[in-house]
Every structure is written in structure tokens, then in C-alpha cells.
Amino acid sequence: MVTVTVKFFATVREALGTRSVQVDASTVREVLDRLIERFGKDFSETVIDQETGDLKRFFSCMVNGRRIELLDRYDTKLKEGDSMALFPPVGGG
């Protein structure tokens, strides 16, 4: 178990009412579980697809700026001091 910082952006930040939190966890999945425990429906209804238990379509979770889809997805192992980010659907130019 390590301590990581999770930053929230845009509508995720609005729903949770905070910019970032520190979480003790070993994997991305554990971080999401801790956030559900901590924020309840505010988190799960905003971010989590109730059918799959994964992130909703087009929501992005990054570890140190890398999308988890390009790492080990929800099994991505975390290191002490890692920075995670949760973005709602956003992109373009």
C-alpha cells in the first residue's frame, strides 16, 4: 500500500467539491474503491459505469499523465507519490 494524490477536474471536481485527495492503495482499482467509500454516490454516479464497475465512457484516468488503458488498466500498480487524475469527457483543440 502506497499513498498517491488523486486530482479531479471539471465536472468531477464539481461533484466532489474538492480539487484533490490523498489515497492509500496499491492499484488503480483500489483507488477507485476508496473514492467510492469516501464520496459515495457523488463519486460513483458521476464517474463509474454502474453496469461494468469501470469508468464511464470517455472518462479518463491517468497515472503520471499516462492513460491507464496504455498501462495495466485497473490493475496498474502504483508507486509512492504517484499522481493520478480523473477527467470527464474532454478533448480536442
Add this chain to the structure above:
Amino acid sequence: MIRGIGGQILWVDLTKGRIDKKPVDEDLVEKYLLGAGFLSRMLFDMIPLGIDPFSPKNVLGIATGLLTASMFPQSSRHVVAGLSPLTEIWGESHAAGFWGPELKLAGYDAIMFLGASKDPVYLNIENDKVDLLDASHIWGADVFETDDWLREKHGKRTRTLGIGQAGENLVRFAAIMNDRDRASARAGLGAVMGSKNVKAVAVRGTGKIEVADSKNYLKQMDIFFDRMLANPFTKERVKYGTTNLLELMNHIGRLPTYNMKQGVFEKYEKISGETITQHYLVKPRADWNCLQRCGRYTRVKTGPYKYIGGSPEFESQSSLGSRCGNANIESILYTHHLANMYGMDTISLGATISWAMEAWDEGLLTGEDTGGIDLSWGNHETIVKLTEMIALREGFGNILAEGSERAAARIGRGTEEFVMTVKKQEIAGQEPRAQKSMGLAAVTAARGADHLYAFPVLDEAGFDVEIKKRFGNEYLPEIADRLNPKFKGVMVKECEDYMVVIESLGLCKYGTQIPPEFYYEDVAAALRVHNGLNLSKQDLKTIGERIVNLNRLFNVARGVTRKDDSLPDRLTKEPSPVGPPKGQVVELDDMLSEYYEHRGWDVETGIPLPETLKCLGLEKDWKELL
């Protein structure tokens, strides 16, 4: 007979003061559609080689797309094109709003401006009645004053398109504005309009657009509406527009900062979408049939930067903000407002000022060059002052009005090293060391540095499902990895082909590319019910490829080869210093070779191969150039 269009082209010979109306050539539409494809074909044939972009021999075309003014979500757009005074190659730019639909409702699909008027004029269109009228009394007026005057004279429901002082003064990155604060900004075509002495085009159209299959039209459009509204992007776009891109781009290290020295801005929160939304947002705005509503109005209530009007989007936010090291949000909002008022491209404006700021920071520019203006990073008073001086071509602004590459060539002393351009156009707000596809797209785009010609965003935010739909599994996972140069050639090629089709239909890239909700089969369905055109997905792909190849031939004929498809050394040789892309450079050569191979272009020269042109029916065009 093609339905869903105005049906006529206006040919305006400014030298002779003559206006002709000619029917749309339907054979041409089947090969090039309307909008960007139509203008690509027309201007390739009409603009002579070896001319100055400000010569009367340049042609300025303005066209709507086949689906402009339809009920397809986000179908408000028109395109302007000509020989660019900034790049001296293919120039093309697009805008949303209401002007394009109004032109179609007046019965016209395009306007072709030939020659040049001796005195300032504007074109006034009231359905069948089309006149070239004296504009001498509004020459020198800004975009808003011009709009006010024209609507006072011709009626409040008149829609206007025109230039401000920047276009009149031939600023090489002047925009053509419409509906007050919508901009066809890139490639400097506002200066071409200025060189022709055309101040504006006022349009009032009260006609109807007859659709091909009225029985199925509403049913089909209803499906598209539901899909667009249900897409998870829509809710976010309405809330933040594109302004919250800034937070994402900073997070992934793709936010141009200090003239693209890096992709992370330490003060990003001061200029973020959240800051704008919380403190300055008046309301979101929608253009014709727009469900994404990323446009917005903002207001600064007090102080030196007090204003109310159109809001900057991500590109202006980054170019006038982080790119110049500027964390003063009110100055960014106000400078964007000034750029709209004078009619200038905010990307080239911010990028040119940031080039000067880096040259100043390096001690290569001094107060002697600038007339005593301090160009320290983040000096927002300087950014505001220079914006006015550039538009009016005053003092140091007269040099910057030429764009950063020409300004550096004139000043010399090593300032050339800090120019962030491709083919003389400033690179937009995508630091490509953090997204390799954007580096490739910037060099292959027909109008010089440009993120929108391909808009290769499929590797940006988790579109693996859409990538599979378009490409199958062959290129995953590498194609979806921003930092991996592998398979970016095939992605940029596919995206370019699709995007030029979208620009030929008058649709927005928000909905067709990000989010990638609608694809070829959807626009084919729309073309059936709206226009009565039976074009297959493959037909549309071939048309896209044909347009891209014709744009390339336009440029090849003006000397462009592989050597010009290059990025500044900073981006290919200097590793990114901070953030997630730390240590990264753009591996351009490999990506470019892969792109040429997929395109069927000579890998050594970047020139389309004869067999490629033959397949697209363009072999005659190439032979004529030889």
C-alpha cells in the same frame, strides 16, 4: 438534381464591378462535394502560378457545404479559401455561425471574388438582389462597427461577414470574421479580402431549402439529435466549451508554454476553464443547429480590460496565455476580444508575440527594436498594446504583422531559432512532443502548421472503440498511445481524408471527430435524405483522398516537397524538459515516411505518385503543371 443546396454560385468580378450568377456544377459536386472540396477544385484551376497573394489575380472563394443549414447537428459552417499571404501556398479557413446558413437561404452556395476593386466596396445580398455598394465610409471601421452599420442599414436580421483594420492593413494573419465574433482565422485570408478592397458581405436570405426525402429526413435527423445529446461529451461542452481543455493539456504536458519551450505552465489554474466559467461566463452560445454549444459569451466587469462579448476558446487561451507566459486571465479575455474587433488570428498573434518575447528574453531583441516596449514573459500590458499596434501596423507592430517567420528573417541575429512555424504559419496549441500525431499533422496540413486539417485526436482521450471501428485491431495499442510515433502516419492520413469531407459538408469537427459520434455512414445517410446523393462510404473516402491530393498538388506546383514538411528543431531535437513528455522529441522522419507510403506519395520527395493521381482522376492536373 441535387437538393438541399442554394443552387447558384455568385461570381463577383471586382475589377469590372460585375456580378454573375451561375448554377452549381453537379458533376463537380459528385467528385468534390461543396465547401472545401469545391473551392479546392475551383481555385486550383483559377489561381495562376507565380503571383503575389495580394495580386488581383488571386481569387477569394467563400462556400457553404452540402449540409450547411441542414438539421444535422452542428451544421453551420462555411469555408474561405485562396492563395495565403502568410504561407504563399493553399490557404483555407472555416467558421461557424449563422452567416453560412443565411447565404444558402438566399439561394447561393458560394461566392467567388475575382480581381480587385479600385475603391472600398461591400457585397449586399438580399435574396435575388445582389449589389456591390460603396464602403468608403466604413473603411477603417472595426468588425463590430461594420456589423452595426450594415445591420442598421439593411435590417437587424442581416448577417455579416467582413474584415477589420487588420485585413485592410494586410496583416498577414488577418481573419475574415462573421456574426461579429466568429473567425475564419488561419492562413491570413482577411488580408486577401483587404487587398481586393472588399470590406464585407451582408446577407439576408428568406428562401427555403428543399430536402430530397422529406418523408425520412426528420426521422433521420431525430436519430442524429438523440445520439448527439446522449453523447457524454455534450454535457461537458455545454458547461465549459473548449476552455477546460487547458487543464487536460497542462496535465499531459501538451500546453504550449513560453513559446513552446515546454508543455506545462506552472500558473495554469489562473487561466483555466474553471476560472473563466466561475468568474467571467455570461452564457454558452450556440450557432446554427449546434447541440455542443462550445461557444460562449464572457464579461470582465471592471478595470482596464472591461468588456463583454465572445469568449476565447482553448486556442486563444493558450496562445495569449501560457504561450506568452501570461497568467492574467482578464488580459487574455480582452486581447481575444480585441483580436476579434480588429479581425486577427489569435493563434498566430499569440505565437508571434511569444516568439518576440523569447528573443527578448535571450537578449536578441531590445528596446531599440521595440520602440521601448518591454517584452518580458507574461507582460500582459505589452500583449494588449502589441495587438493594437499589429492590427494598425504601428511601430514594432508593423514588423510583427508580417508573422513570426518573416519578422525573424528581417531582424536576424539568431532570432530565427525561436520561430515555431511550419511553412511560415505558426503552430497551433498542441505541443507535439506530448502528442506525436499532432506533430505529423502540423507538417502534412495543406495550409501550413495546422491541427484541424487532420485533427488526429483519436489518441487523445480513450477512443479505442472508435479506433477499432475505423482501423480494426491491426494498429492497437500503439496507435492509441500519444507518445508512440508508431502508426501515426495511417491515422493522420485517415483523419485528413475524413476531415476534408466534413469541411466540404459544412459540419463541425465536434461531433464528427471529437467526440467521434458520426462517421462516414452517418454523413452518407444525411446526404441521401437531405441532398438526394447516393454516395457510399467508399465514395466519400475517395472524395476525401482526392481533395487532399489536389491540395497537395496546389502546393507542389508552388515548390513544396518533403523538405518543407518539417518542424522547428526545438520539437524534433530538444527533449521536452518537464511533465509527462519529459525527454520526448517528435520522431518526425519515421512518421512522415509512413504517412507518404499510406498516401501513395514518393517517400523521397513527398510528391503524389502518378498511379495515385490516376486512381483519383487527377493525372491530367499533374500533367498540366509539368
